Amino acid sequence: MDRSIPLLLIGLVFGGGIGFLVAASYGVTLDGHDHATGHSVGNSAQDPEHDQSQHDHSALQEVTGTAPSLDIELIPDSAAGWNLHLEVSNFRFAADHAGQSAVDGEGHAHLYVNGTKIARIYSDWYHVGSLPKGTAKIEVGLYSNDHKALSVDGQPIKATVTIENN
Secondary structure, three states: OOOHHHHHHHHHHHHHHHHHHHHHHOOEOOOOEEOOOOEEOOOOOOOOOOOHHHOOOOOEEEOOOOOOEEEEEEEEOOOOOEEEEEEEEOOEEOHHHOOOOOOOOEEEEEEEEOOEEEEEEOOOEEEEOOOOOEEEEEEEEEEEOOOOEEEEOOEEOEEEEEEEEO
16 A cells, blocks of 8 residues: 555644744744734735834934935836835845844835835835825835934935826
Protein backbone atom coordinates (compact mmCIF):
# COMPACT_ATOMS: atom_id res chain seq x y z
CA MET A 1 0.00 0.00 0.00
CA ASP A 2 1.32 3.49 -0.95
CA ARG A 3 1.72 5.68 2.15
CA SER A 4 3.02 8.81 0.42
CA ILE A 5 -0.27 10.75 0.40
CA PRO A 6 -1.19 10.08 4.06
CA LEU A 7 2.37 10.94 5.11
CA LEU A 8 2.24 14.14 3.07
CA LEU A 9 -1.02 15.17 4.74
CA ILE A 10 0.36 14.42 8.21
CA GLY A 11 3.47 16.48 7.39
CA LEU A 12 1.36 19.41 6.21
CA VAL A 13 -0.75 19.37 9.39
CA PHE A 14 2.22 19.23 11.73
CA GLY A 15 4.31 21.64 9.64
CA GLY A 16 1.50 24.19 9.50
CA GLY A 17 0.91 23.88 13.23
CA ILE A 18 4.57 24.38 14.05
CA GLY A 19 4.74 27.38 11.71
CA PHE A 20 1.70 28.91 13.39
CA LEU A 21 3.20 28.40 16.85
CA VAL A 22 6.50 29.98 15.80
CA ALA A 23 4.74 33.01 14.29
CA ALA A 24 2.54 33.40 17.36
CA SER A 25 5.60 33.28 19.64
CA TYR A 26 6.91 36.34 17.76
CA GLY A 27 3.59 38.12 18.32
CA VAL A 28 2.21 37.83 14.77
CA THR A 29 -1.36 36.56 14.62
CA LEU A 30 -3.96 35.77 11.99
CA ASP A 31 -5.80 39.05 12.65
CA GLY A 32 -3.06 41.05 10.89
CA HIS A 33 -1.54 42.65 13.94
CA ASP A 34 1.92 42.33 15.39
CA HIS A 35 1.02 42.13 19.06
CA ALA A 36 4.68 42.27 20.06
CA THR A 37 4.90 45.90 18.90
CA GLY A 38 1.25 46.91 18.63
CA HIS A 39 1.65 47.76 14.92
CA SER A 40 -0.58 46.58 12.16
CA VAL A 41 1.18 44.39 9.65
CA GLY A 42 -0.83 45.69 6.67
CA ASN A 43 -1.26 49.00 4.88
CA SER A 44 -3.59 51.24 6.90
CA ALA A 45 -5.67 52.01 3.80
CA GLN A 46 -6.12 48.30 3.14
CA ASP A 47 -6.51 47.40 6.82
CA PRO A 48 -9.56 49.23 8.16
CA GLU A 49 -9.02 47.69 11.60
CA HIS A 50 -5.62 49.42 11.95
CA ASP A 51 -6.07 51.81 14.84
CA GLN A 52 -4.41 55.06 13.78
CA SER A 53 -4.57 56.21 17.41
CA GLN A 54 -1.72 53.83 18.20
CA HIS A 55 0.63 56.55 16.98
CA ASP A 56 0.39 60.25 17.63
CA HIS A 57 0.96 61.44 14.06
CA SER A 58 0.88 65.05 15.25
CA ALA A 59 3.83 64.64 17.66
CA LEU A 60 6.93 66.45 16.42
CA GLN A 61 10.57 65.38 16.46
CA GLU A 62 12.69 68.52 16.17
CA VAL A 63 15.72 67.95 13.92
CA THR A 64 18.92 68.70 15.82
CA GLY A 65 21.47 68.25 13.03
CA THR A 66 21.36 69.14 9.36
CA ALA A 67 17.72 69.40 8.33
CA PRO A 68 16.42 66.97 5.72
CA SER A 69 14.70 68.38 2.67
CA LEU A 70 11.80 66.85 0.73
CA ASP A 71 10.36 67.47 -2.73
CA ILE A 72 7.78 65.27 -4.42
CA GLU A 73 6.77 64.62 -8.00
CA LEU A 74 3.64 62.74 -9.08
CA ILE A 75 3.95 61.08 -12.49
CA PRO A 76 1.14 59.25 -14.32
CA ASP A 77 1.99 55.55 -14.61
CA SER A 78 1.87 54.17 -18.16
CA ALA A 79 -0.20 51.17 -17.04
CA ALA A 80 -2.40 52.50 -14.23
CA GLY A 81 -2.30 54.90 -11.31
CA TRP A 82 0.55 57.21 -10.45
CA ASN A 83 4.22 57.00 -9.50
CA LEU A 84 5.24 59.19 -6.60
CA HIS A 85 8.90 60.22 -6.49
CA LEU A 86 10.32 61.52 -3.22
CA GLU A 87 13.48 63.57 -3.59
CA VAL A 88 15.17 63.73 -0.18
CA SER A 89 18.48 65.04 1.07
CA ASN A 90 20.08 64.53 4.49
CA PHE A 91 17.62 61.66 5.09
CA ARG A 92 17.80 57.87 4.88
CA PHE A 93 14.78 55.59 4.62
CA ALA A 94 15.16 52.98 7.38
CA ALA A 95 12.39 50.38 7.21
CA ASP A 96 14.48 48.09 9.40
CA HIS A 97 14.34 50.67 12.23
CA ALA A 98 10.60 51.45 12.12
CA GLY A 99 9.17 51.54 15.62
CA GLN A 100 12.59 51.95 17.23
CA SER A 101 14.14 55.04 18.79
CA ALA A 102 14.54 58.18 16.72
CA VAL A 103 17.90 58.61 14.96
CA ASP A 104 18.77 61.93 13.31
CA GLY A 105 18.43 61.76 9.54
CA GLU A 106 16.53 58.49 9.21
CA GLY A 107 12.98 57.20 9.26
CA HIS A 108 10.12 56.89 6.78
CA ALA A 109 7.48 59.00 5.07
CA HIS A 110 3.70 59.14 5.38
CA LEU A 111 1.50 59.63 2.32
CA TYR A 112 -1.77 61.52 2.70
CA VAL A 113 -4.40 62.03 0.01
CA ASN A 114 -6.95 64.75 0.76
CA GLY A 115 -5.96 64.57 4.43
CA THR A 116 -6.35 60.80 4.81
CA LYS A 117 -3.28 58.72 5.56
CA ILE A 118 -2.79 56.19 2.76
CA ALA A 119 0.55 54.56 3.50
CA ARG A 120 3.97 54.54 5.06
CA ILE A 121 6.75 54.86 2.50
CA TYR A 122 10.20 53.33 2.94
CA SER A 123 11.94 54.36 -0.29
CA ASP A 124 12.11 57.22 -2.76
CA TRP A 125 9.50 55.71 -5.13
CA TYR A 126 5.92 54.66 -4.34
CA HIS A 127 3.13 53.52 -6.67
CA VAL A 128 -0.26 55.07 -5.94
CA GLY A 129 -2.92 52.80 -7.42
CA SER A 130 -5.62 55.40 -7.91
CA LEU A 131 -6.61 58.86 -6.80
CA PRO A 132 -10.08 60.30 -6.25
CA LYS A 133 -11.70 62.12 -9.16
CA GLY A 134 -11.50 65.89 -9.12
CA THR A 135 -8.99 67.78 -7.01
CA ALA A 136 -6.55 65.53 -5.16
CA LYS A 137 -4.14 66.99 -2.60
CA ILE A 138 -1.14 64.68 -2.16
CA GLU A 139 0.96 65.39 0.91
CA VAL A 140 4.08 63.57 2.06
CA GLY A 141 5.81 64.14 5.39
CA LEU A 142 9.06 62.78 6.82
CA TYR A 143 8.80 60.85 10.09
CA SER A 144 11.28 59.53 12.60
CA ASN A 145 11.64 55.84 13.39
CA ASP A 146 9.33 56.31 16.39
CA HIS A 147 6.59 57.83 14.17
CA LYS A 148 7.00 61.50 15.08
CA ALA A 149 6.84 64.11 12.33
CA LEU A 150 10.31 65.52 11.66
CA SER A 151 10.28 69.28 12.08
CA VAL A 152 12.45 72.39 11.88
CA ASP A 153 11.53 75.33 14.13
CA GLY A 154 8.24 73.58 14.98
CA GLN A 155 7.22 73.16 11.31
CA PRO A 156 6.85 69.61 9.97
CA ILE A 157 9.02 68.67 6.98
CA LYS A 158 6.50 67.96 4.26
CA ALA A 159 5.75 68.54 0.60
CA THR A 160 2.42 68.91 -1.14
CA VAL A 161 1.22 68.69 -4.72
CA THR A 162 -2.36 69.21 -5.91
CA ILE A 163 -3.64 67.73 -9.15
CA GLU A 164 -6.87 67.67 -11.09
CA ASN A 165 -7.70 64.02 -11.70
CA ASN A 166 -10.36 63.62 -14.38
